[in-house]
Amino acid sequence: MNPNPRFGALGAGATAREGGEAVAILLAEKGVTVERIASRRAASPAGFWYDQPATEFVLLVAGEAGLGFDDGSERRMVAGDWAVLPAHCRHRVAWTSEAALWLAVHLPG
Amino acid sequence: MNPNPRFGALGAGATAREGGEAVAILLAEKGVTVERIASRRAASPAGFWYDQPATEFVLLVAGEAGLGFDDGSERRMVAGDWAVLPAHCRHRVAWTSEAALWLAVHLPG
Numbered sequence: 001m002n003p004n005p006r007f008g009a010l011g012a013g014a015t016a017r018e019g020g021e022a023v024a025i026l027l028a029e030k031g032v033t034v035e036r037i038a039s040r041r042a043a044s045p046a047g048f049w050y051d052q053p054a055t056e057f058v059l060l061v062a063g064e065a066g067l068g069f070d071d072g073s074e075r076r077m078v079a080g081d082w083a084v085l086p087a088h089c090r091h092r093v094a095w096t097s098e099a100a101l102w103l104a105v106h107l108p109g
Numbered sequence: 110m111n112p113n114p115r116f117g118a119l120g121a122g123a124t125a126r127e128g129g130e131a132v133a134i135l136l137a138e139k140g141v142t143v144e145r146i147a148s149r150r151a152a153s154p155a156g157f158w159y160d161q162p163a164t165e166f167v168l169l170v171a172g173e174a175g176l177g178f179d180d181g182s183e184r185r186m187v188a189g190d191w192a193v194l195p196a197h198c199r200h201r202v203a204w205t206s207e208a209a210l211w212l213a214v215h216l217p218g
Contacts, residue, residue, distance in 0.1 A: 086112035
């Protein structure tokens with residue numbers, strides 16, 4: 001058995017509208033989802049929190065961004081920074097630069 | 110429940126010896142392993158093939174590299190390129206540049 005590999009360029013076709021983000025699923029298998037997220041001066045809505053049932057790993061590949069947490073803290077991320085967001089770690093996107101590019105890995109629930 | 114997030118910089122402490130690679134595990138949970146791999150003009154041994162029981166997702170974050178496959182083909186990768194290597198897709202690292210940096214995600218078997 002030698003299934004064929006797949007290839008891509010992370011930034012290819014990564015266009016988000018001003019203030020928003022665009023998600024592309026690169027791989028979904030065995031309960032794991034690998035996503036490319038393009039953000040363009042994006043922020044989660046005021047008062048919104050991601051509260052996810054499973055751990056997420058995220059790498060900021062390009063740009064800058066701030067992740068907010070419900071203790072009021074904010075983590076500034078620059079290209080090359082990664083974060084592990086455990087299940088039910090409430091977080092939001094506080095802000096991103098114009099062309100932020102993320103790789104996100106959602107673990108099985 | 111609000112478990113604490115963890116943060117890091119992908120390139121921090123990424124030093125491989127000449128001709129080799131250095132692997133750091135960033136996350137291991139639910140059968141998923143997320144690794145940072147630093148390569149320095151590395152190549153798999155002649156005749157060696159990775160033949161893995163589960164799918165791997167790999168993103169080349171910095172540098173350049175060539176992935177070889179057992180049909181004789183080689184895929185040149187530059188920073189920002191990703192590959193999905195299905196289970197039992199035999200592959201090897203043909204070559205890397207001086208400071209190649211990978212993010213690898215191994216899916217559950």
